[in-house]
Amino acid sequence: MIIFLIFIIIILILAIGVPVGIGLGISGLLLSLYTGGNNILISIPQTIYSSGNSFLLSAIPLFILMSEILKKANIIQILFDTVNKLVGNLRGGLAVTTVITSAIGASITGSSVANAASMCIVAANPMIKMGYNRKFTYGLIAASGTLGILIPPSIPMVLFASVTNESVGKLFIAGIIPGLILTLILCLYVIIFPNLNSNFKKKKIYYSLRDKLSSIYKALPAIFLPILIIGGIYLGWFTPTESAAVGVSYALFAGFFFYRTLKFKDLFSIFRDSLHSTCMIVLLISGSMILGHAVTSLKIGDDLIKLINELNLSNIQFVMAVMLLLFVIGCILEVISVIYIIVPILYPILLFLGIDPIWFAILFIVNMEIALITPPIGMVLYVIAGITHRPISEVISGSIPFILILIFFIGLLLLIPSLVTGYRI
Numbered sequence: 327m328i329i330f331l332i333f334i335i336i337i338l339i340l341a342i343g344v345p346v347g348i349g350l351g352i353s354g355l356l357l358s359l360y361t362g363g364n365n366i367l368i369s370i371p372q373t374i375y376s377s378g379n380s381f382l383l384s385a386i387p388l389f390i391l392m393s394e395i396l397k398k399a400n401i402i403q404i405l406f407d408t409v410n411k412l413v414g415n416l417r418g419g420l421a422v423t424t425v426i427t428s429a430i431g432a433s434i435t436g437s438s439v440a441n442a443a444s445m446c447i448v449a450a451n452p453m454i455k456m457g458y459n460r461k462f463t464y465g466l467i468a469a470s471g472t473l474g475i476l477i478p479p480s481i482p483m484v485l486f487a488s489v490t491n492e493s494v495g496k497l498f499i500a501g502i503i504p505g506l507i508l509t510l511i512l513c514l515y516v517i518i519f520p521n522l523n524s525n526f527k528k529k530k531i532y533y534s535l536r537d538k539l540s541s542i543y544k545a546l547p548a549i550f551l552p553i554l555i556i557g558g559i560y561l562g563w564f565t566p567t568e569s570a571a572v573g574v575s576y577a578l579f580a581g582f583f584f585y586r587t588l589k590f591k592d593l594f595s596i597f598r599d600s601l602h603s604t605c606m607i608v609l610l611i612s613g614s615m616i617l618g619h620a621v622t623s624l625k626i627g628d629d630l631i632k633l634i635n636e637l638n639l640s641n642i643q644f645v646m647a648v649m650l651l652l653f654v655i656g657c658i659l660e661v662i663s664v665i666y667i668i669v670p671i672l673y674p675i676l677l678f679l680g681i682d683p684i685w686f687a688i689l690f691i692v693n694m695e696i697a698l699i700t701p702p703i704g705m706v707l708y709v710i711a712g713i714t715h716r717p718i719s720e721v722i723s724g725s726i727p728f729i730l731i732l733i734f735f736i737g738l739l740l741l742i743p744s745l746v747t748g749y750r751i
Contacts, residue, residue, distance in 0.1 A: 442471025
């Protein structure tokens with residue numbers, strides 16, 4: 327009953343237009359006053375301070391900065407052109423190009439919103455000009471953009487690790503195979519159904535081997551970046567936070583000296599946009615931590631453990647129930663908020679039941695991919711609608727088939743856990 331009350335309070339506060347981070351903080355403050363009276367207010371400043379006082383979390387502004395550098399350097403356009411020369415003449419080739427470029431972009435941005443925004447700028451008009459249906463185009467860009475939080479480096483994975491003290495390196499490595507499989511599933515879908523309500527104006531353009539090799543050579547510095555980050559963590563050369571700093575340095579070098587698409591005058595806008603995104607995330611984390619502190623005080627986790635014992639749920643039944651719950655919660659809360667509110671409650675239960683936290687984390691991340699493209703809060707939907715200046719209903723309608731694909735993918739990971747846990751082999 328108390329969980330239901332918490333969500334009613336959050337929905338009411340957000341419904342009146344309060345920003346999500348502030349709304350979560352207000353909800354937490356009200357619950358704290360309810361559970362502990364005025365004395366609880368003394369601990370609120372410490373809660374806010376501790377929410378950001380983490381060496382691991384310092385990786386987030388660095389990954390955001392790296393993403394902004396790469397976006398300003400026009401790296402995604404370079405990757406898109408390269409992939410299009412290699413696979414563009416296949417059946418559904420431009421759609422396949424979009425998915426593959428999104429997967430590569432995911433490995434160098436760490437953010438689904440940034441990935442989807444970049445891909446929308448690069449791929450939306452070419453696909454529509456080629457004759458792809460608008461809804462299909464926007465839905466595909468939205469869905470493939472969400473790969474940004476599954477394929478490492480992933481900002482939500484860093485946040486998950488900060489809450490649970492799990493290894494970021496293990497989370498990153500565990501996300502690689504599921505990310506590649508999901509990319510393959512999306513490619514197969516657009517190959518089988520490339521012309522849904524479309525009127526193609528396809529003209530086959532053949533590129534010489536020399537053109538293709540030249541394009542690959544040009545894209546190599548961008549492709550090497552995720553290898554450097556993940557490989558460096560896996561080999562123990564640097565920590566995840568240090569890898570983010572290495573990524574920023576490498577991105578600056580590639581933008582200024584290899585591609586030469588960056589100018590010193592671009593640095594101001596890069597740092598400004600990075601600061602804006604970082605402050606938004608910090609505000610969400612602070613508000614979520616205030617609410618999480620109140621939830622912890624209510625000992626909801628202990629009550630849930632007792633409930634699970636009474637219901638005699640098996641591990642798989644419990645995880646399926648949680649996936650359904652997360653699907654609903656993801657429709658009304660932003661991803662970062664879900665991590666900081668729900669994960670602290672669930673994590674002790676996972677350990678109690680003997681469920682692999684790394685496996686669960688990947689299931690959780692895929693569920694949050696769905697949250698990014700489901701109304702009314704789905705951030706990616708609003709980003710694409712804003713960039714294209716089209717009704718958001720078009721983007722939502724186009725995303726529905728891809729939501730079903732993501733639900734199918736969660737079922738696949740539930741049935742075959744080794745797709746995730748095989749990272750140990």
